[in-house]
Amino acid sequence: MIYRLVRYNMESIYNKLFIKNKCKKLLCIETKKFNTRKYIPKIIRNSILKNLLDNKKVVIFTDSILHRKILDIYINKKNTFLTRCFENKNLNIEYYDVVDFTVNPIQFLHMLNMIAKTKEELCVIWDFKSISKRFSKLSEIKKCIEDIFSYSNKNVCNIIYIYNIVYNFKDIRKFLNNFDDVVIEYMKSQILCSCNDNIDSTVTLLKYGEELSCRDNAIFSFNNMFDKIPKGIKMDKFTCFIVNELVNICDVDFCIIHTLNDNGNDIFKLDNFTGIINEYKIYLTESIERTDFKDYLLMNNDSCIDKSLKGCLEKIGVQSCAAIHVKYFDTIDGIIYVGRYHNYISEFDFRYIKDICKASFCIIQYKYMNFNLKSRLMENERLKLMGEIGLGVAHDINNILTPIIGCTQLLKDKIDDKNLLKQLKIIEICAYDGMNITNKVKKIAKQYNKSKSEIFSIDDLILDAVELTKSKWLMESAANGIKIVVVTKLNSKAKIKGNATEIREVFINIIRNCVDAMPYGGTINIISKCIKEKVRLYVKDDGIGMSKSEMEKIFEPFFTTKGNKGSGLGLSVSNDIIKEHNGMIRVFSKKNIGTMFEIELPISKEVIKHDDNLYDKRISFNGNILIIDDRQEIRNVISNMLKSMISDCKVKNCGCENIEQEIARRRYDVVICDFSMPSINGLQVANMVKKMYDDSYFCLMTGWVGEFSKEKLNKVDFILNKPINKSDIVKLFMDYKEFR
Structure with a gap:
């Protein structure tokens, strides 16, 4: 291998190329990504400066975007050497539009005319880096090079500047034969290769540099991919984003990703593709899956592969295709297919493509878990809000159910008709089912016993x-x-x-x-x-x-x-x-x-003893009862239930107005008061009653499904939860007897 590696002594490279060898055709190849501040390689910068110092003319032919950046960085500064050269016309910068370069090459034709007619010594820097990136083929650049060298007269020194991309390395040998020497810019090193001696060494070096560059760029892009993810992206859009990014990162033309089978429900099933039509996608995947490959499969159209697969690749116009088996723990399996239509996937490329594809598949599933977690958190917040709203709704339902159950039980005591009793039983069952709905609201609000x-x-x-x-x-x-x-x-x-x-x-x-x-x-x-x-x-x-x-x-x-x-x-x-x-x-x-x-x-083997007479039990009580509720129908039904069960009692109904006057007017043995009323609540009434008559029995009646703290209930003797039935009233007076 004949090349010379020089790290810092650019003077020696310049002397060898332009003074000793009189190089007129130099190819400069950049292997790293574009960096504006260090846009021009050292060998080209040295050539520009040396020619300008020798009072020779220099022309830089670059694309329109870099033209503006070069002017800003190097030229538009006061009292600099380059600025003076630019003003004196010794340094000139011409530009082209990379999009229309092959369609309308007016600027290029102008440059060809210049190098053909010039009578002065001229150094031309042909910056085709953007074109090499855009077209990824040597054919377009090769045509330009042939025109440049054919038009150039003996006074012109041409330096061609391109980017080392995924070329077909069979064609690049012919391409390099057009040049005297090649300088490869790699990181902080410059490698000088002689094209006249051993061109294979140069090709090998370019191939190695391209592979390392692709790998580094892929890893860099993969790491930065997550910074590009838009905030609030939906899961289906996220998957499409990953598939498109895989195409860019792996430097391929198409990508197919889908799942095969799964052993769990908490996974995300995929069937996404880009860069290939659905008909070809199905044909390609079915052909490859029939081979029953294990971990991975790399197929290049010029290699020894199965005839059916070779025919498949030729039919859809694919030069190279790779299939990678991917897995997310033990829950889901899938296959990712990537391919190129015009170039091959090398073994070196395939090594990092495999790792990136496997990592991407796991990331999609992991992201899906995050999406699920976020959805569940949002759902929990929604349920929490529903629970808070439900507490109020449940209170209203319990208030409605109290007169329904009370009136139903009062009617059952007075009716003997079996058909009517059957209908009343259905009403009562439905009312109790409604009561159970309010208990479910307690579960949502996490206040359920x-x-x-x-x-x-x-x-x-x-x-x-x-x-x-x-x-x-x-x-x-x-x-x-x-x-x-x-x-x-x-x-x-x-x-x-x-x-x-x-x-x-x-x-x-x-x-x-x-x-x-x-x-x-x-x-x-x-x-x-x-x-x-x-x-x-x-x-x-x-x-x-x-x-x-x-x-x-x-x-x-x-x-x-x-x-x-x-x-x-x-x-x-x-x-x-x-x-x-x-x-x-x-x-x-x-x-x-x-x-x-x-x-x-x-099946239960227990036997729960029921007091069969609890429902029809008569209550022995002789005293005054005050019922306080803002709803008249509830006051009336509870009053009627008490009168049907207690023969010797006096029951007084009271709304939420003038409560204090009513309590002060007469001593009540039992006060049954609703908790939630517009102007006053039951706990305030309890304090009022106990302050006037400490031995009065206070029952708090509530349809609220929440829970009270013990401190707030220190003046309350019994809680009667709505909806209220006759059995609840019996329990109330059984507790009253113990209180007395």
Whole structure:
């Protein structure tokens, strides 16, 4: 290898080239990225200065952008040598438009005319660095070089300045034969190569420098890629951004990235591509995947590869293609394809391309996790806000339910008709289901204490759910011109311990989903049976069914197949309820055949003793009762409930006006007061009552679903939560007896 490496002694390089060898055709190749402040390499700067000092003319032919920068950096400064040379016309800077260079080369023709007619000694710096970057081919530059050398007379010294990019190194040998010498600028070193002696040494050196430069540039670009990510970018846009950046970083023409299979749900499935049409993408990926490669595959069109693959590359016009198997832990596998249409991917290139592709795939999945985390945080904030709003809504619901439950129970005491009693029971069940909704608001607001468990018959509960959904599966379906039948086979006779309202809600949700899945009608079968110490329940429809992907997501929050008609919360809540009861829920479905829900719950062996007479129990009390509430209907229904249960009592109703005067007018044994009223709250009333009559019994009545601190309840003897029924009133007076 014949070349000489000189780090600092530029004088010796200049002397050898222009004084000793009389070099007229010099090629200067830059291997590093453009830097404005150090735009002109040392050998070119030395040549310019030496020629100007010798009173020779120098012309720099560069692109329009760099023309302005050179003027700003080197020329537009007062009292400098270059400024004086520029003013004296010894230094001239001509420019061209790199975009229109091959279409309208007026400036270039002007330069050719100059070098052909000049009678003075002239040094011309031909800056084709931008052209070499833009076209990535030697053919355009080669045509210019041939014209330059053919037009130049003996007085002209030409220095050609280009950038070392991914050239076809077979062509560059012929290209270098046009020059006397080559100077390669690499970092802080200048390497002088003689083209007349051993041109292979120069080509090898250029190839090595290009590979190192590409690797360094790729790593640099990859590290800086994340600074370019726009703030607030969506996940789909982020993936497209990564794919486009891979094309730039790896210096390829196209990129395809997609997933193969996955072993989990919390992954991001990809099918993105750029630089290739969809038809060719499918053809290429299917052809490569049929080879069943393991980790990676590099295919160059001139190498020994499978005939089918070679034919595939030729058909879509690809010179080189690489396929890299990528993996994100044990959750997801994928393949990234990159390729070039005109140049080859070397083994050196492929080493860093592999690492960048694998890292990019993991980064996409990691970014997806961040997107999910951010979405969940936003969803938590939304749920928190919903919870705060829900507290107020729940209070209003409880106020509405109190007269409904109270009046229903009062009517049940006076009616003997079985059909009417059945309807009243449905009203009462629905009212208690409404009360359970307010308990769920407590869960959202994180102020929930689990209600006491009860033991109930699962078969009776399912029958209640069927009855409560009758308007859906019978009446609504009939209105839509279809027929849906519910068939029950409930033989388990099992007793379950838990929240009956919540379990009933599970079956209501499932039945409603079954109805929605049968747009053409059908049958819903509900079966219960005992298996060892558990009860197994089946709800089966013969509707449209679900795909495998839909089944995997069916219990996820906000997932729905009903579009805007569904919230996506029903089955998610149902799944949580069953799990809270130490049970299990599964779904089996096939498209156009139907869906079956299987629920398994533990059978309770406990027996909870109930006071069967608590509801109808008469209360022994002889005293004065004051009921304070801003809503008249609530005051009236509680008053009627008290009078129906206590024969010897005096009940007085009072709104939120003149409360203090009413308390002072008469001593009341029991004061039942609402917590939330417009002008005063129940805790203030409690302080007022205890201040006047310390031995009065104060009951705080509230529909609020929040919790009070112990300090605030120091004047309160009993809390009566709305909605209120007769059993609650019995418990109130049982506590009153203990108080006395």
